[in-house]
Amino acid sequence: MANLKDKYCIVGVGETEFSKNSGRTTKAMAVEAVRKAILDAGLKASDVDGMMSYQNGDSTFAPFVGPDLGIRLNFYMDVVGGGSSTEALIGLAIGAIEAGMCKTVALFRSMNGYTEFRIGGTGARSAAPVRGADLAQVPFGMRSAGQNFAMTFMRHMYDYGTTSEQVAHVKQAHSRHAVNNPKAFEKKRVTVQDVLHSRWICEPLHLLDCCLETDNATCVIVTSAERARDLKQRPAYIMGVAGRVSKPRVDYHWAHGPISRVAGYYAKDIVFGQAGITPEDVDITGSYDAFTFTTMLQLEEYGFCKKGEGGHYVSSGIIELGGKRPNNTSGGHLCEGYTHGMAMVVENVRQLRGTVDDTCPGAAEGKHTYDYSPGKCRQVKDPEITMNLGWAMPATGSALIMRK
Amino acid sequence: MPQPVTYRGMALIVPDNDTEWKEFYEHARAHKLVVRKCKACGLMRYPALHACPWCMDLGWTWQELSGKGTIYSYEIVHHAIQPGFKDATPYCTVLVEMDEQRGTPTPDESLRIIGNLVKPDLGFEDVAKAAIGKRVRVVFQDLADHMALPQFTLSGEPDQGRVWRLGG
Numbered sequence: 008m009a010n011l012k013d014k015y016c017i018v019g020v021g022e023t024e025f026s027k028n029s030g031r032t033t034k035a036m037a038v039e040a041v042r043k044a045i046l047d048a049g050l051k052a053s054d055v056d057g058m059m060s061y062q063n064g065d066s067t068f069a070p071f072v073g074p075d076l077g078i079r080l081n082f083y084m085d086v087v088g089g090g091s092s093t094e095a096l097i098g099l100a101i102g103a104i105e106a107g108m109c110k111t112v113a114l115f116r117s118m119n120g121y122t123e124f125r126i127g128g129t130g131a132r133s134a135a136p137v138r139g140a141d142l143a144q145v146p147f148g149m150r151s152a153g154q155n156f157a158m159t160f161m162r163h164m165y166d167y168g169t170t171s172e173q174v175a176h177v178k179q180a181h182s183r184h185a186v187n188n189p190k191a192f193e194k195k196r197v198t199v200q201d202v203l204h205s206r207w208i209c210e211p212l213h214l215l216d217c218c219l220e221t222d223n224a225t226c227v228i229v230t231s232a233e234r235a236r237d238l239k240q241r242p243a244y245i246m247g248v249a250g251r252v253s254k255p256r257v258d259y260h261w262a263h264g265p266i267s268r269v270a271g272y273y274a275k276d277i278v279f280g281q282a283g284i285t286p287e288d289v290d291i292t293g294s295y296d297a298f299t300f301t302t303m304l305q306l307e308e309y310g311f312c313k314k315g316e317g318g319h320y321v322s323s324g325i326i327e328l329g330g331k332r333p334n335n336t337s338g339g340h341l342c343e344g345y346t347h348g349m350a351m352v353v354e355n356v357r358q359l360r361g362t363v364d365d366t367c368p369g370a371a372e373g374k375h376t377y378d379y380s381p382g383k384c385r386q387v388k389d390p391e392i393t394m395n396l397g398w399a400m401p402a403t404g405s406a407l408i409m410r411k
Numbered sequence: 412m413p414q415p416v417t418y419r420g421m422a423l424i425v426p427d428n429d430t431e432w433k434e435f436y437e438h439a440r441a442h443k444l445v446v447r448k449c450k451a452c453g454l455m456r457y458p459a460l461h462a463c464p465w466c467m468d469l470g471w472t473w474q475e476l477s478g479k480g481t482i483y484s485y486e487i488v489h490h491a492i493q494p495g496f497k498d499a500t501p502y503c504t505v506l507v508e509m510d511e512q513r514g515t516p517t518p519d520e521s522l523r524i525i526g527n528l529v530k531p532d533l534g535f536e537d538v539a540k541a542a543i544g545k546r547v548r549v550v551f552q553d554l555a556d557h558m559a560l561p562q563f564t565l566s567g568e569p570d571q572g573r574v575w576r577l578g579g
Contacts, residue, residue, distance in 0.1 A: 133493045136415065138424040142432050143458045144525045146418060146560055147504050148488055148496045157486035158506050165484070165543045165575050207501075210487035211577050259458060261506050264519045266484060 012281060015101045016235045016242035017409065019048025019113075019228035020353040025192040025344030027121040029222035034067040036224035037117035038075045044113060044226040045076070049239025055228065057082040057103055057112035061092035061347070065124035066117050082109035088251070089126065090295055091397035092116070093227070093349045094405035095250030100229040111234065116349045117224035125220050126345070127151050140258055152297060152400075153217055157209045159260070159401045160300040163267035164211060166315065169303070171211060173318030175202035177299040177334075178215050178341050180327040185338025187328075187365045187385040192221050193342045196381065202299070216299045218340035225349035227356065243356040243393075243409045247281030249274040250397060250405025260402035270404035271308030271396060278394075278406040279310075286310045289408070290390040291358055292332055293351035295398035296339040302326075305396040305404065306334070328379040328387070336363065336385050348397045352407060355393035359411040361386060416555045419495025425558065431459040438473060439559040442551045446522060448474035455512055457522050465516060476511050476522070478549035480563070481571040483508040483523060487538045503528040503541045507563050526563045533562060540565060544574035 021043025023029070023036045037060070045055060055078050058069035062085065069083040082103050086092065093116070100112035120126060137145045149155060163169050179199050185191035197215060205214040235242040252274035256263035279285060286309060294302040299321075307317030311332070320326070326334040337343045337354040344350065357363045365385040367375050375386040390411070397405035415422040425432050435458075438445040448455045449463035450470030462469050484506045491497045509522040526549075528536040533552050546568035551559040 127492065134420065136422040136424050138426075139429070139431070140458070142423065142425070144504075145493075146421065146423060147525050147527050147562075148419075148491065148493060148499070148502055149486075149504050149525060151492045154486065154488060154492065154504070158484040158504075161486060161577065162484040162506075162543070164577065165573075171577075207487070207489040209489065210501075214490075255464070261484070261525070262457065262523055263464075264517075266506070 011101060011105065012246050012283070013244045014232050015104065015229060015245045016232050017227050017245070017352070017356050018230050018235045018238050018240060018242050019044040019050060020226065020356050021047055022225040022350060022353060023223050025190060025221045025223045027221055029119055029122060032067070033065070033117040033119055033224065034071060036222070037067055037072045037115050040117065040224035040226040041072060041113050041115055042076055044228050047240065048228050050111065050228070052077045055111050055113050056080060057100065057109035059083065059096050059100060059112060059114045060085045061088040061096060061116055062118070063087060063089055063124070072115065082112070089347045089399060090297060091251050091348060091399040091403055091405040093347070093352050094248055094395055094397045094407040097227070097229055097245065097407060098248040098250060101245065101248070104229070104231060111228060111230040113226055113228050115224060115226040116347050118347065119222040120345050121220045121222050127153070127220060143259055153209045153212050156298065156301065156401060157212055159266050159269070159304070161211050163300070163304065166267050167318070169318035171203060171213070172199055173322040174216065174299040174303050175199040176322040177296060177302045177326065178202050181296060181335050181339045181341045184328055184333070184336050184385055185342035186381050187379070187383060188337050188343055189364055189366060191338045191343040192219055193338070212298060218297050219342070219345050221344040223344050223346055225346045225353055227349065227352055241360045241411060243359045243411065245407065246284070246410050247278040247408040248406070249278040251399065251403050252277065252405065254402035257402045260400055266401065269304045269308050269401045271305050271406070274404055274406050275309045278408055282408040284392065284408065289332060289392050289394045291336060291355060291387055291393040292334045293355050293393065293395040294334050295348055295351065295396060296335055296341045297398060299341070301398045302334060305398060309396055309406065328385055333387060336387065352395050355395060355409060358387055358390050359393055359409060416558050418554050418560070419493065421493065421495060423558070434473065435459060436558040439551055439561055440553065440557060442559070444476045444478045444549045444561050445473040446476060447471040454516060455522055457524055476509055479566065480507040480509040480547055482506070482541065482543050482545045482547060484543060485528070485541045487541065499535055501538045502535045503538045505541065505547065505563055507547055524561065526561055529562045529564050531564050536565065542574050542576035542579060544570045544572050546571060
């Protein structure tokens with residue numbers, strides 16, 4: 008989208024509470040998140056004429072959310088998918104607007120990810136009949152996301168000497184970020200040792216290498232830069248987008264090529280090429296943390312360090328607030344809540360605006376101390392460019408670069 | 412359609428029109444590990460794709476493998492998700508690189524198959540014995556008249572390349 012760089016923006020963001028007991032439907036949560044994003048943008052319901060969502064048979068479709076808010080849609084599209092969908096759908100929203108199908112798109116993900124449909128694969132999902140592609144791995148006790156991805160990390164350890172201790176720094180960093188995020192579900196500082204001493208789930212994954220499962224809805228609103236000019240918030244301009252970029256065998260990610268390689272290998276030239284920047288230009292990353300090691304794998308594959316040096320990168324202090332390039336300043340999926348990636352885009356939009364909600368005394372007035380100790384700040388000082396690295400699985404990823 | 416086969420509480424469903432799996436399992440029941448081999452370029456693939464991912468040809472034949480390979484990666488499940496595996500923890504799932512077609516057609520390619528690491532009698536193996544680089548051979552777990560699962564057991568052959576296990 009070289010010729011579309013900076014021509015589209017995210018102008019509104021919103022979310023519900025992150026909980027393990029929403030006590031309401033995905034429809035109710037989606038309506039709240041979309042409404043908040045519309046109000047955040049300073050739009051009216053009648054200004055939104057496009058709506059998209061993604062889900063796994065666990066949510067409410069866009070045409071059943073729009074009417075609750077009095078929104079008549081010129082375009083709607085609901086797709087199957089989880090992680091890495093946000094970035095890809097932002098690209099599709101730009102395409103729909105560019106094609107003249109609509110003018111402003113609200114994009115949501117609503118999930119009772121703890122009380123109704125646990126992505127971890129427990130409950131009714133674990134007893135579902137096994138057929139087709141699943142026969143290659145599910146009969147062998149390889150069903151959940153962790154079980155599906157663990158061999159990738161294990162082989163990375165073998166190929167590059169990456170350690171459990173190195174990736175545990177991802178949880179430690181994100182937990183420090185979450186402590187200063189009033190919205191975060193888990194506001195507790197966790198150390199590397201806490202991670203290493205937590206019980207095994209699926210070696211090489213400890214319990215605290217795994218993200219949360221929560222109930223919540225999130226929304227972002229995409230429109231043209233021209234339309235954004237007279238809206239309430241400073242726009243987050245979209246410089247580049249890629250997704251869902253796949254490895255050659257997206258069906259069986261372990262069947263093809265080196266399994267310690269992930270989809271970012273193929274996505275990076277697309278997204279950096281559009282944006283005309285390099286990893287060095289990025290101030291904040293949002294590398295999807297379904298697990299500690301997914302953050303690491305993507306950061307190295309997109310070139311924030313050399314291939315194989317991701318373990319060193321994430322344990323060096325770079326990814327922490329106050330470090331050179333903090334990652335998931337909200338606490339991410341490991342600590343804030345599980346949204347299939349959308350909350351990480353929401354966070355980066357707020358970072359670019361300079362208006363993250365944190366525990367600084369003057370946060371409500373947008374005054375930040377840039378003191379990242381517990382109970383203080385999580386706003387990065389004057390970030391120019393953010394990047395989201397969305398993860399679905401080793402063989403599928405998406406990416407989004409934004410600027411202020 | 413044949414009745415679903417129940418294994419560890421899971422209904423495994425292979426309808427008659429599932430040409431990817433039906434004959435694969437029938438061969439496995441005869442204790443043969445087979446993969447599809449392209450009639451045009453001769454390259455093999457697993458699982459059974461309907462065209463050749465290397466040359467797109469539609470022609471193929473079943474090719475029996477030796478059943479020998481090396482552990483390429485593995486994981487040890489301590490917290491089972493599926494109810495039928497709860498009493499089996501910790502268990503080891505392995506990704507095996509088969510001897511045939513290693514490093515072909517590119518150095519990073521090989522035929523890889525997933526199974527559990529089991530003892531020769533099909534009971535789950537001591538997970539401490541799992542390691543990348545260990546040699547394994549296929550064994551078959553009979554589930555029904557028309558179906559068996561391929562599993563892998565340590566063959567005792569000399570290790571291949573560097574042997575490594577987490578924490579080992």
